[in-house]
Structures are given as structure tokens and as C-alpha cells.
Amino acid sequence: AQSVTQPDIHITVSEGASLELRCNYSYGATPYLFWYVQSPGQGLQLLLKYFSGDTLVQGIKGFEAEFKRSQSSFNLRKPSVPWSDAAEYFCAVGGYSSASKIIFGSGTRLSIRP
Amino acid sequence: SAVISQKPSRDICQRGTSLTIQCQVDSQVTMMFWYRQQPGQSLTLIATANQGSEATYESGFVIDKFPISRPNLTFSTLTVSNMSPEDSSIYLCSDGGGQGAQGYTFGSGTRLTVV
Numbered sequence: 001a002q003s004v005t006q007p008d009i010h011i012t013v014s015e016g017a018s019l020e021l022r023c024n025y026s027y028g029a030t031p032y033l034f035w036y037v038q039s040p041g042q043g044l045q046l047l048l049k050y051f052s053g054d055t056l057v058q059g060i061k062g063f064e065a066e067f068k069r070s071q072s073s074f075n076l077r078k079p080s081v082p083w084s085d086a087a088e089y090f091c092a093v094g095g096y097s098s099a100s101k102i103i104f105g106s107g108t109r110l111s112i113r114p
Numbered sequence: 115s116a117v118i119s120q121k122p123s124r125d126i127c128q129r130g131t132s133l134t135i136q137c138q139v140d141s142q143v144t145m146m147f148w149y150r151q152q153p154g155q156s157l158t159l160i161a162t163a164n165q166g167s168e169a170t171y172e173s174g175f176v177i178d179k180f181p182i183s184r185p186n187l188t189f190s191t192l193t194v195s196n197m198s199p200e201d202s203s204i205y206l207c208s209d210g211g212g213q214g215a216q217g218y219t220f221g222s223g224t225r226l227t228v229v
Contacts, residue, residue, distance in 0.1 A: 034218060043222035044157075044206065090156060094218070100210075101147055102218060104157040 002027045004093045006105035014113045015083050021076040021108050023065075023091030032094040033074040034102060035065055039087045047089075050074065061085070086112045116141050116209045120221030127197055127228050134193045135224045137207035142187035145210025148180070151223070152203045162210075163190045197228045 003026045013019055025031060033050040048059025055067040065076045074091060088109050094102035117140040127133050137146065145164055149157040161169040161182055169182040183191045194201050206223045 032218075036220075044220040046219060049218070092218075101145075101159055101162055103159060104149075106156045 002031065002093055002103060004091050004103060004105040006089075006091055006108050008108045009106070010109045010111065012111040012113055013081055016080050019076075019078045019081045019085075019110070021089050021091075021110070023074045023076065023105060024072050025074065025091075025093040026072065027093060030069065032100070032102065033065075033067060034092040034094070035059065035063070035074075035076045036090045036092060036104075037061075037087045038090065038107075044090070047076070081110075081112060083112045083114065086110055116143060116219045118207060118209060118219055118221040120207055120224060122224055123222060124225040125227070127226065129198050129228055131197055132193055132195045133197065133226060134191050135205055135207075137190045137192070137221055139188045139209050143209040144187070146184065146190045147208045147210060148182060148190070148192045149206045149208065149220075150203045151206060157206065160192070160205075194226065197226075199228045202226055202228045 005024045007022050035047040036044045037047055038044050047063045048057045048065055050057045050067045057065050063078050065074055067074050088107050090107045091105040092102045094100045119138045121136050145162055147162055148160040150160055151157050159172050160175045160180055161171045163169045163182050163184040165184045165187050179195055181193045204223045204225050206220050208218055208220045
């Protein structure tokens with residue numbers, strides 16, 4: 001069965017510092033992989049997704065993620081985080097069909113230190 | 115990506131009543147999905163809604179409690195039946211991507227409080 005793990009429940013970084021949020025998945029083949037962000041009281045916004053091809057994926061708001069098959073990972077990165085990036089971040093994994101369901105990790109809450 | 119409109123955005127309901135949540139997509143999509151997000155938690159898939167067939171429910175969710183309709187390729191409803199305070203959550207719908215896997219866009223969610 002597919003699963004996704006976000007090992008960090010809460011991360012605090014300083015404004016302007018770099019960021020890396022970890023995501024590990026378990027799936028029988030190369031899955032579809034996603035990162036979403038949810039600000040307090042808001043819906044989910046898709047940051048980026050990986051389906052195939054280049055393993056370094058560029059997303060919105062300056063985020064990127066790298067798919068590493070050997071490590072079953074899809075970590076989210078950003079070189080410099082503004083205060084406004086404080087939010088909950090969810091990694092999600094889906095099947096290799098565009099109509100497959102996706103399941104979510106438990107989320108990582110990002111706090112930004114002024 | 116598709117644009118998904120969900121309503122109501124929030125509601126406060128009495129226990130024992132039912133609430134129907136609507137989800138409208140601006141393009142035709144093969145699958146639609148319904149999720150629940152309990153307070154402070156991640157998203158849990160309730161069911162997959164495929165047009166023209168019965169919804170497929172995940173373990174722990176049953177049709178009597180969460181009946182789903184999918185009358186066409188752009189619309190779906192989720193009903194939360196016989197509500198109790200434990201049903202207080204955010205309910206979200208998403209598309210299933212359709213051709214070319216462009217989707218997995220979410221509606222803004224329905225924040226339900228049961229009193």
C-alpha cells in the first residue's frame with residue numbers, strides 16, 4: 001500500500017534562511033508526488049508536482065523539490081524563506097494514473113523566526 | 115489547472131441533522147475526491163466519486179454516513195448525515211486530474227462545526 005511520511009512535525013527557521021522539508025514515500029512504482037501548502041484558515045494550494053522526467057521540479061513561490069528514487073524521497077527546498085511562508089506543508093503521493101487517489105503525509109508546520 | 119468552487123464555505127449545524135456540500139469544477143474531470151481534515155490533522159480520503167457509478171469509500175467511511183452524488187463530470191456532492199460533534203472538520207473536494215494529469219486541485223473547503 002502506498003504511504004507517505006513527513007518526519008518533521010514542526011520546523012522553525014529564521015527569515016531569509018534556507019529551507020528543506022523532508023518527505024519519504026512508499027509505493028510499488030514511481031508515483032505521482034505533490035507538495036501542498038495550507039495557510040491558517042485557508043484551503044490547499046499546490047506548490048509543485050512530479051509525474052515524470054526531470055527529477056528537479058520547480059514550483060510556485062520559488063519552491064523546488066527533487067525526486068530521488070534511490071531514497072524514495074521528494075524533499076521540498078527554498079533558498080530563502082520570507083515571513084509569509086509560515087504555514088503547514090503537506091507532501092502527497094498518488095498512483096501512476098492521473099485518475100488515482102492521492103494520500104497525504106501528516107504535514108510539517110513551518111514557523112519563521114524574525 | 116481546474117478551478118474548483120465549493121460551498122458552503124462554513125456552517126454550524128445541530129447534531130442529528132445533515133449537511134450537503136457541493137463541489138463544482140470548471141472543466142470535465144474523470145474523478146473527484148472527497149477528504150476530511152479534522153482539527154490540527156492532515157487530510158484523510160473519504161471516497162472517490164466517479165461519474166455514473168457508485169462512489170468508492172475508504173476504510174472507516176460508509177455510504178450511509180457520507181452519501182456522495184456525481185451526476186456529471188463537473189459536479190459532486192457530499193452529505194454528512196446524522197451529524198455529531200465528532201464530524202466537526204474541514205471537508206474538501208479535489209479533482210482527479212483527468213487527461214494529462216493536470217489536476218489534483220482542491221476546493222477551498224467547508225468548515226463544519228456540529229453543536
